[in-house]
């Protein structure tokens with residue numbers, strides 16, 4: 001018996017900007033949660049803080065620092081930081 005459900009995967013979030021990279025699973029496993037942040041623009045995308053800072057992919061907003069997953073997120077964050085910087 002095979003129960004076959006047609007799982008149509010939707011990658012809807014991929015069209016807002018080009019997003020071809022992600023931290024490798026090994027890197028994320030090695031990095032503690034203190035070293036990893038979630039990209040405020042691409043929610044659910046983890047960012048290694050040190051790497052983001054080296055690449056200039058972070059923003060300071062209202063005294064808080066936000067780490068971005070890629071260059072595409074910089075202008076998006078700059079355009080409406082108050083929208084992305086919803087802190088808890």
Ligand SMILES: [Zn+2]
Nearest residue numbers: 042069070073
């Ligand atoms: Zn991004």
